[in-house]
Amino acid sequence: MNDEAPAWTCPTCHRAVVSEYCPGCGERRLRPRDLTLRGLLAQMAQSITNLDARLLRTARSIVRHPGELTVRYLQGPRKPYIGPIAFFLLANVLFVAMEALTDSNVFATHLASHLRTQPWSGWIAPFVADRVAELHTTMEAFAPKFDKAVAEHAKSLVALMVLPFALVAALVYRGARRPFVAHVAYSLHFHAFMLLSLCVLLGVLAVDVWFGGAGLASRVFDNALALVHLVVCGLWLYLASGPVYGARGARRVVRALAMAFGAMLTFLGYRFVLLWITLYAT
Ligand SMILES: [Zn+2]
Structure with missing residues (x-):
């Protein structure tokens, strides 16, 4: 040329x-052929297959080689993959679609549960009562509105968990001396993986319902899926900690457990923040 x-x-x-x-x-x-109709179509086909190939490569890497994407992101080869933020957002879009398709609300916590079964249940009742009075409504009328709104917020605000979890990683792996952006990329990749894992579980759920099962309404099935999800995410955190933080041996297990605990705390915090957002935006 x-x-x-x-x-x-x-x-x-x-x-x-x-x-x-x-x-x-x-x-x-x-080039001369760029100015032909054929050139235009070829360009379109190329950009679609290019995106497809990058998307597949990114998804495959995140599932089969936990941590590899984060390492690649930090070391430089970024072109073959979709960046951490874009990939996280795509996973979030897929998750929202899967939730709509299966009519489920994995992250949503109903008002009744906030008032009875959460760690903060003991002291939030007056705030909820104040808000209900402020809106000149009744608890019976407010609860379904809250539940509907919290379900919407829960699936669209997953990104709120990314930064707190990155802080947990920075704390747990402070000895590895990685720049803060490494923890953020790690957190984005973890949350993207978590959402993909949930998409697969929701798919299993859809198949179960399709064949006449009770789906999430079945307590046993619900618990079994939650357990599988927890184990899968914990395993991912353990496997990823090797390449990303150079963790080894017994410390690797202990730190991975700390991260899994951190993920649960982050989720609990997310639930708590959603409560206030929904309470004052409903
Ligand atoms: Zn130029």
């Missing part, structure tokens, strides 16, 4: 260029 036309002027940033792509802005040299 370079032999045909040794130099060209980049039409975007106006610098003289000799390579196939402009080193300043990445613009590609215009």
Whole structure:
């Protein structure tokens, strides 16, 4: 290509260029076939397959080689993959779709549960009563509205867990001396994996309901899925800690357990924050 036309002027940033792509802005040299309809279609097909390939590669890496993506992100080869934030958002979109498809609310906590079975149940009743009075409504009328709103917030605000979990990682692996962004990338990858794992479990649930099962309404099934999810996520945290933080031996197990505990605390905190957001936005 370079032999045909040794130099060209980049039409975007106006610098003289000799390579196939402009080193300043990445613009590609215009070729005759770019100006044909065929060229347009080829370009579209290429960008779709390129995105497809990156998406598949990213998803495969996160499932089969926990931690590898984070390491790659930190070491430099980013082009073949989808970045941590974009991938997390895609996983979140998929999760919202799966929840809609299976009519489930994995992260939502109903008002009744907030008032009775959560660690804060003992002291939030006056706040809820105040809010109900402020809205000139009754508890009976407010509860279903709250439950509906909390379900919406729960699936769209998962990103709120990313930063607190990164702080937990920074604390647990402070000896590894990684830059803070490493913990954030690690947290984004973990949450993306967690959402994908939930998507698979929701798929199992859909199949169960399809074949006449009771789905999440069945207490045993609900608990079994929650346990599988916990074990899978714990295992991911353990496996990922090797490549990302160089963790080894008994300490690796202890720290992975600390991270799993941190994930549960983060989730509890998320539930608590959702309570206040929903209480004052409903
Ligand atoms: Zn340029």
